[in-house]
Amino acid sequence: MVNTHLVKSEKLLFFRRWLKAPKQLGTLAPISKRLARSAAKLVHDAACVKVVEIGAGTGRLTRTLIECGIKPENLTAVELDGTFCNFLKTSLPQANIIHGDACELPALLGEKLVGKVDIVFSVIPLMYLEPAVREQIVNQALAVLKPSGKLYHVCYTPVSPFKKNETIESNRLVSLWMNIPPGFVWEFRRVNSLI
Numbered sequence: 001m002v003n004t005h006l007v008k009s010e011k012l013l014f015f016r017r018w019l020k021a022p023k024q025l026g027t028l029a030p031i032s033k034r035l036a037r038s039a040a041k042l043v044h045d046a047a048c049v050k051v052v053e054i055g056a057g058t059g060r061l062t063r064t065l066i067e068c069g070i071k072p073e074n075l076t077a078v079e080l081d082g083t084f085c086n087f088l089k090t091s092l093p094q095a096n097i098i099h100g101d102a103c104e105l106p107a108l109l110g111e112k113l114v115g116k117v118d119i120v121f122s123v124i125p126l127m128y129l130e131p132a133v134r135e136q137i138v139n140q141a142l143a144v145l146k147p148s149g150k151l152y153h154v155c156y157t158p159v160s161p162f163k164k165n166e167t168i169e170s171n172r173l174v175s176l177w178m179n180i181p182p183g184f185v186w187e188f189r190r191v192n193s194l195i
């Protein structure tokens with residue numbers, strides 16, 4: 001069960017961490033419940049899928065995924081900020097929380113998960129990253145997916161961070177223009193990927 005007392009303090013914690021690392025967090029508050037629910041709705045067969053979230057923050061999307069039926073033992077949340085990781089471990093003790101950099105995702109997940117993940121959700125603010133780092137994170141996320149796996153990126157940018165001639169192809173699946181700020185979910189795949 002989600003610890004509601006801890007959850008109430010997430011906005012304050014998020015804001016404090018944003019003051020310390022604004023570009024790493026990207027926004028001064030967790031994503032809205034509406035955007036989290038729209039992203040979670042992209043998951044089919046929730047009870048059987050293995051999901052990884054990169055950039056889990058205080059766990060707004062993580063909790064929504066569990067509410068939508070994903071089993072906590074099938075959900076791994078990766079987060080760079082150690083304070084957020086402690087918060088996640090206390091508020092979501094049943095999920096797998098990994099403190100680390102998504103640039104090294106396969107090494108963080110290990111062979112039990114690499115190549116076996118159905119969906120990766122990225123909530124990392126890619127638009128603030130150098131193009132090479134951005135591409136590394138997306139390539140590492142694609143590398144842990146099973147052949148039919150999907151990479152969904154939740155963000156506030158209506159335009160793709162990848163240009164047409166780059167190696168990553170983008171497709172906007174969700175547009176919430178009435179969200180504050182407007183929220184979007186993109187699917188990323190390698191150019192020429194047949195799936």
Ligand SMILES: C[S@@+](CC[C@H](N)C(=O)[O-])C[C@H]1O[C@@H](n2cnc3c(N)ncnc32)[C@H](O)[C@@H]1O
Binds near residue numbers: 062081
């Ligand atoms: C927009 S916030 C998280 C939002 C959160 N998932 C939610 O549902 O509200 C982005 C998060 O990505 C994390 N992050 C940024 N770069 C990262 C990286 N290279 N590896 C893992 N997490 C990272 C930040 O620390 C921050 O917690």
